Structures are given as C-alpha cells and as structure tokens.
Amino acid sequence: MSMTTLPSLRTLATLAIVATASACGTMNPAGLVAASRLDPLNTPPSEISVAVGVPETLRLEDGDAEFRIAFRGGSAASTIMLEEVAPLSLSVAGSEGPRPSTSGETVYIARIAPEDAGRISAVQQEIRDLRAAGTDGDGSLTVRVVGGCFVGARPEVISVSTWLQTDPSDGFVQLTRRQDVTRAIGARDAAMLMSQLSPCASEE
Numbered sequence: 627m628s629m630t631t632l633p634s635l636r637t638l639a640t641l642a643i644v645a646t647a648s649a650c651g652t653m654n655p656a657g658l659v660a661a662s663r664l665d666p667l668n669t670p671p672s673e674i675s676v677a678v679g680v681p682e683t684l685r686l687e688d689g690d691a692e693f694r695i696a697f698r699g700g701s702a703a704s705t706i707m708l709e710e711v712a713p714l715s716l717s718v719a720g721s722e723g724p725r726p727s728t729s730g731e732t733v734y735i736a737r738i739a740p741e742d743a744g745r746i747s748a749v750q751q752e753i754r755d756l757r758a759a760g761t762d763g764d765g766s767l768t769v770r771v772v773g774g775c776f777v778g779a780r781p782e783v784i785s786v787s788t789w790l791q792t793d794p795s796d797g798f799v800q801l802t803r804r805q806d807v808t809r810a811i812g813a814r815d816a817a818m819l820m821s822q823l824s825p826c827a828s829e830e
Contacts, residue, residue, distance in 0.1 A: 666767050667750055669792040671743040675735055676714075676769045677724050677798050679787030682732045683777045685826050689713045690773035691736050695746055697753045699763035707756070707763065710749040712742035714769065724798040727787040731804065736769060771819070775826035784819070 666674055676693075680686070697708040719733040726733050738746055753765050783806045789798035 666790075666792050667753060667765060671738045671746040671750075672740070673792060673794060674767075675737050675791040675794075675798070677719060677733050677735050677789035677791070678769070678771075679724075679727055679731045679733045679789075679804065681781065681785060682730050683781065684732070684774055684784070684823075685777065686716050686734050686771070686774045688715050691716060691734075691769055691771050693736070693738055693746070694768040694770065695749050695753075695766070696768070697749075697756060697763055697765045699756070699761055707761075708749050708752050710745050712738055712746055715739050724789045724800065727800075727804045731785075731787065733787075733789075771822075773822055775824050777826050780820070780823065780825075 678686075678691070691714040692711055693714050694709065694711045696706055696710075699705055699707040714736040715738075716734050716736050719735050723733055723735050756763065785804045785806050786802070787804045788801045790801055791798045
C-alpha cells in the first residue's frame with residue numbers, strides 16, 4: 627500500500643516538502659505555522675523523521691514506504707535535475723512519537739536507514755549548491771507507501787494523518803489530520819494504491 631503513489635503535502639520550509647503518507651492534503655493552520663520553521667534541506671538525513679497515521683487494520687513494515695528527494699529546475703521548474711530514492715525503516719510509534727489523531731489509528735515512524743543516509747545527504751548538498759549558484763527551481767521531499775497488508779476485509783478508503791520532524795528536540799509537527807486519501811488522489815491512483823495491498827499473514 628502507504629508513507630504506492632500518494633499525493634503531496636507541502637510545507638513552507640527551505641525545501642518544499644511532500645509528506646505523502648499517502649496523500650496530498652490540506653494542512654491545518656497550526657501545522658502551517660509550525661511547518662514554516664522546518665528546515666529539511668539543512669537537516670542531516672538521520673534526523674529527518676516522518677510520522678504517518680493509518681487505520682489500525684493496515685500494517686506496515688520496513689520497505690513498505692520510500693523517501694524521495696528531488697529538485698526540479700528551469701523557468702517552469704519542470705525538469706528533474708536531481709533525484710534520489712531510499713527505502714524507509716518503519717516502526718510503530720512509541721512514547722516518543724505523536725499521538726494518534728483519532729481512535730482506531732496506528733502511527734508509524736519512518737526514518738532513512740543509515741546505509742542510505744549518505745546518498746540523501748549528497749543530494750541535499752547538490753541542491754544547496756544549486757541554490758547558492760542562483761539556479762531557479764523547486765525542491766521536494768516525498769514519502770510514499772509502496773507496500774503493506776491489511777487485516778480483515780480489504781479497505782475501501784484509507785484515512786491518513788501526517789507529521790514531520792527535522793529536530794528531535796522540537797518533536798513532530800502535524801501537517802494534516804486524518805483524511806480520506808483515496809478520494810484526494812483520484813480513482814486511478816487510488817486503484818493503484820489498493821492493488822499494492824495484500825491480506826496480512828495470519829498470526830499463530
């Protein structure tokens with residue numbers, strides 16, 4: 627399924643962020659203000675964390691989400707000049723993570739694995755160099771769910787909440803509250819997302 631291709635949530639950070647836990651959503655006012663203080667472009671990959679809230683009937687494991695950093699340049703910022711993708715390590719949020727937005731929601735923390743941090747860091751530096759050289763363009767960070775399983779009946783909709791953290795001392799900033807991403811991404815992408823979901827193996 628979740629963090630196949632889902633839409634984007636943009637923040638007012640140095641680097642435009644797309645925290646797609648599966649969705650492109652509307653940021654709440656408090657999240658908009660808090661997100662303006664985030665600085666993912668200058669944050670070490672090891673300190674960037676995304677939290678994704680999904681229905682508790684959905685289960686995610688390592689590799690079920692991926693992290694993408696990219697920079698589009700040109701007059702219309704339409705040409706991808708830089709791009710790097712890394713699988714994410716996922717774990718159910720503990721006391722250090724954000725609280726669920728509603729009952730029946732499980733929050734996962736998604737982080738870049740140490741062995742992939744160097745590649746992401748290199749692209750961050752290349753984007754900073756382009757900016758310093760005056761190159762026009764837009765940067766983006768995207769987290770996409772590309773696998774997962776479900777318990778019980780196959781879900782007809784997937785509601786998602788998202789958070790971002792670029793400084794462990796500041797905690798997570800909520801970008802969006804629970805929303806139906808299958809409606810937000812359109813019928814075609816929703817069908818693609820659902821095709822990535824499989825029933826979870828029964829637990830003995």
